[in-house]
Amino acid sequence: MFEAHKKIINTEKIAYWIFLVLGVMNVGFVLMICVYLLIAGTPAIVKVGPIDFLFGTTWASTAAQPKFGILPFILTSIYGTIGAIVIGLPLGFFSAVYLAKMASRKVKAVIEPMVDLLAGIPSVVYGFIGMLVLVPGIRALFGLPDGSGLLAAIIVLAIMILPSIIKVSITAIEAVPEEYTLGSLALGANKVETIFRVVVPAARSGISAAVVLGVGRAIGEAMAVMMVAGNAANMPDSLFQSVRFLTTAVASEMSYSSGLQREALFSIALVLFAFIMVINGILNMLLKKGIKR
Amino acid sequence: MSENNANAAAEGNIFTVSKFNLWYGDHHALHNINMDIKEHTITALIGPSGCGKSTFIRNLNRMNDLIPSTKLEGSILYNNEELVNSDIDVSKLRKEVGMVFQKPNPFPMSIYDNIAYGPRTHGVRNRAKLDNLVTESLKSAAIYEEVKDRMSSSALGLSGGQQQRLCIARALAVQPRVLLMDEPTSALDPISTGKIEELAMQLKEKYTIVIVTHNMQQALRISDYTAFFLLGDLVEFGPTEKIFTKPEDKRTEDYITGRFG
Ligand SMILES: Nc1ncnc2c1ncn2[C@@H]1O[C@H](COP(=O)(O)OP(=O)(O)OP(=O)(O)O)[C@@H](O)[C@H]1O
Numbered sequence: 001m002f003e004a005h006k007k008i009i010n011t012e013k014i015a016y017w018i019f020l021v022l023g024v025m026n027v028g029f030v031l032m033i034c035v036y037l038l039i040a041g042t043p044a045i046v047k048v049g050p051i052d053f054l055f056g057t058t059w060a061s062t063a064a065q066p067k068f069g070i071l072p073f074i075l076t077s078i079y080g081t082i083g084a085i086v087i088g089l090p091l092g093f094f095s096a097v098y099l100a101k102m103a104s105r106k107v108k109a110v111i112e113p114m115v116d117l118l119a120g121i122p123s124v125v126y127g128f129i130g131m132l133v134l135v136p137g138i139r140a141l142f143g144l145p146d147g148s149g150l151l152a153a154i155i156v157l158a159i160m161i162l163p164s165i166i167k168v169s170i171t172a173i174e175a176v177p178e179e180y181t182l183g184s185l186a187l188g189a190n191k192v193e194t195i196f197r198v199v200v201p202a203a204r205s206g207i208s209a210a211v212v213l214g215v216g217r218a219i220g221e222a223m224a225v226m227m228v229a230g231n232a233a234n235m236p237d238s239l240f241q242s243v244r245f246l247t248t249a250v251a252s253e254m255s256y257s258s259g260l261q262r263e264a265l266f267s268i269a270l271v272l273f274a275f276i277m278v279i280n281g282i283l284n285m286l287l288k289k290g291i292k293r
Numbered sequence: 294m295s296e297n298n299a300n301a302a303a304e305g306n307i308f309t310v311s312k313f314n315l316w317y318g319d320h321h322a323l324h325n326i327n328m329d330i331k332e333h334t335i336t337a338l339i340g341p342s343g344c345g346k347s348t349f350i351r352n353l354n355r356m357n358d359l360i361p362s363t364k365l366e367g368s369i370l371y372n373n374e375e376l377v378n379s380d381i382d383v384s385k386l387r388k389e390v391g392m393v394f395q396k397p398n399p400f401p402m403s404i405y406d407n408i409a410y411g412p413r414t415h416g417v418r419n420r421a422k423l424d425n426l427v428t429e430s431l432k433s434a435a436i437y438e439e440v441k442d443r444m445s446s447s448a449l450g451l452s453g454g455q456q457q458r459l460c461i462a463r464a465l466a467v468q469p470r471v472l473l474m475d476e477p478t479s480a481l482d483p484i485s486t487g488k489i490e491e492l493a494m495q496l497k498e499k500y501t502i503v504i505v506t507h508n509m510q511q512a513l514r515i516s517d518y519t520a521f522f523l524l525g526d527l528v529e530f531g532p533t534e535k536i537f538t539k540p541e542d543k544r545t546e547d548y549i550t551g552r553f554g
């Protein structure tokens with residue numbers, strides 16, 4: 001009997017150490033990425049000058065007189081993300097309200113797996129469909145020489161962030177206690193009033209988490225936007241402009257870059273990383289607030 | 294029909310339930326219920342767990358509409374309007390027949406917004422009118438003094454007993470005629486329970502109250518009429534005093550004397 005007891009203690013100890021090591025490794029990876037990005041990303045910013053780097057409007061990395069201004073990429077990433085949210089949020093939000101509160105069980109059983117599937121499609125496939133359908137569509141609709149550009153990228157991003165917005169919003173809406181719904185209906189409110197005046201406000205922190213998650217997805221996406229955005233380093237001053245995102249700026253030149261150009265690409269990655277850290281910080285704050293309430 | 298109505302109204306019955314039956318799927322949950330509920334009275338529904346009290350009370354404001362696969366037969370007249378299987382305006386009905394639940398369920402909003410929710414839903418926009426309704430409702434529910442300095446703080450910060458009175462105030466704010474309460478004090482401490490009982494007896498002047506309770510003393514203290522349910526049957530219904538002193542049915546006597554249930 002004592003033997004068995006001892007054994008349990010031993011396995012517990014071993015498990016404890018294994019999990020500790022794994023946990024430390026995890027933290028280690030994150031720290032390594034941070035440190036490496038800082039080390040690799042700072043020199044170019046110093047050499048070019050932070051103002052010229054962040055706010056320079058021209059990116060000509062391979063010119064005789066190279067210029068390393070990444071404002072076009074920063075603005076493109078910001079506009080692209082905002083655009084994707086502006087389109088994706090209402091679509092995703094109303095889908096979530098419908099699926100969580102209005103759809104019959106049958107309809108839900110059909111649509112929900114499809115949403116999951118949408119989340120699982122590799123981004124290159126989104127890019128591919130965008131190239132084949134969206135880009136020619138935009139070209140024909142607006143009578144342009146080329147349909148690829150900011151608008152195409154925004155639409156692809158909007159569709160790509162839909163599943164996470166829908167899933168997280170559904171979870172938030174379904175977590176609202178049924179008593180609130182009953183209380184509202186018992187006061188003579190109808191179903192729609194109940195949903196929009198009681199259920200949705202009660203789910204708002206979860207829904208804002210969905211938005212931030214969508215923002216994170218959109219700003220970090222590279223492959224799909226690379227295929228539809230045109231990929232020229234222009235300032236994004238029109239929806240049809242051929243543009244480059246922070247992600248695609250790194251991806252498209254990395255393979256052949258060298259010297260200061262390569263260092264500047266690391267700096268872009270650092271800027272992107274900073275954006276994502278801020279977004280994650282906001283997300284964590286919102287989630288904590290949701291739990292507290 | 295119209296003569297019938299006139300009679301019902303003349304007798305001061307706000308609900309007239311006749312030959313009412315309800316099924317959940319195959320389960321026959323209420324059998325042939327007949328009951329008249331008089332205006333400005335408190336009617337207590339008592340009986341062991343699962344006998345159909347909540348099922349019955351939910352039919353008085355059509356909250357049973359939310360439960361799928363129920364089947365209804367018979368008649369419930371509210372103010373001479375048929376509630377059973379009819380296509381009346383349930384919003385209007387629920388505005389007149391309010392409900393307070395077992396577990397206090399204030400919305401996660403400010404105290405003010407909780408009370409103003411109902412009136413706003415029914416189209417009251419005028420700020421002064423809303424303010425007035427909120428104050429009056431809180432006063433009627435005997436909670437105004439406790440919350441008047443914190444109207445804009447969250448209702449979830451109130452104690453359970455305060456929350457329940459807030460829910461009563463919220464129901465009163467839409468100016469109902471009837472208040473249905475399904476075990477409103479079962480989650481509360483004795484002092485809060487006492488406050489709600491006292492409140493119910495005051496509210497009777499202006500409203501009609503139907504209350505489900507497992508507490509015999511409570512039924513005896515506050516109600517004018519008592520209905521004893523058992524396994525889906527309405528075994529006995531009559532003036533509370535009579536039910537508790539000279540019950541006609543042996544089963545009623547056994548239940549109120551605590552011999553079963
Ligand atoms: N939504 C439902 N679907 C199916 N059956 C139900 C439903 N609600 C209640 N029932 C059944 O109907 C019967 C009466 O239930 P009801 O909730 O009305 O009892 P009650 O008298 O309110 O009990 P309690 O005192 O425990 O609240 C029970 O047998 C119960 O299982």
Ligand SMILES: [Mg+2]
Nearest residue numbers: 346347348475
């Ligand atoms: Mg019940």
